[in-house]
Amino acid sequence: MLDHVGFQCADLAASAAFYDAVLAPLGGRRLMDFGVAIGYGTGDHADFWLGELNEGDGFRESHIAFAAADRAAVDAFFAAATAAGAEVLHTPKLHPEYHEHYYGAFVRDPDGNNVEAVCHRPE
Numbered sequence: 001m002l003d004h005v006g007f008q009c010a011d012l013a014a015s016a017a018f019y020d021a022v023l024a025p026l027g028g029r030r031l032m033d034f035g036v037a038i039g040y041g042t043g044d045h046a047d048f049w050l051g052e053l054n055e056g057d058g059f060r061e062s063h064i065a066f067a068a069a070d071r072a073a074v075d076a077f078f079a080a081a082t083a084a085g086a087e088v089l090h091t092p093k094l095h096p097e098y099h100e101h102y103y104g105a106f107v108r109d110p111d112g113n114n115v116e117a118v119c120h121r122p123e
Helices: 012-026 071-083
Strands: 005-009 029-033 037-041 048-052 063-067 087-094 103-108 114-119
Touching: 005 012, 012 029, 012 037, 012 048, 012 063, 012 071, 012 114, 071 087, 071 103, 071 114
Parallel strands: 005 048, 063 114
Antiparallel strands: 029 037, 037 048, 087 103, 103 114
């Protein structure tokens, strides 16, 4: 339902390296790079954007959940994120408090945002 989402990053290069790694297991890749903004997607449309920090003071945590095709993709996202040095918020597991088949993993990106990969399908 979203057209695109964007985050401002304190260190665009570090965030780009992180998202290059963690989005690959989910089928995502870098589609556009304007130097000050980088767009990612799973098809031909960049629907996730990173940009240089250029406005606002302080930090406000954002949360984004990326759809995973299956639980193995959630696990691969988590492995890539931890290999990239991400802080672990929640290891891959079922979250029945959300619904019966909600399988997700949560990490912090280089800017401190809460980033999740989730699969809603049964195993």
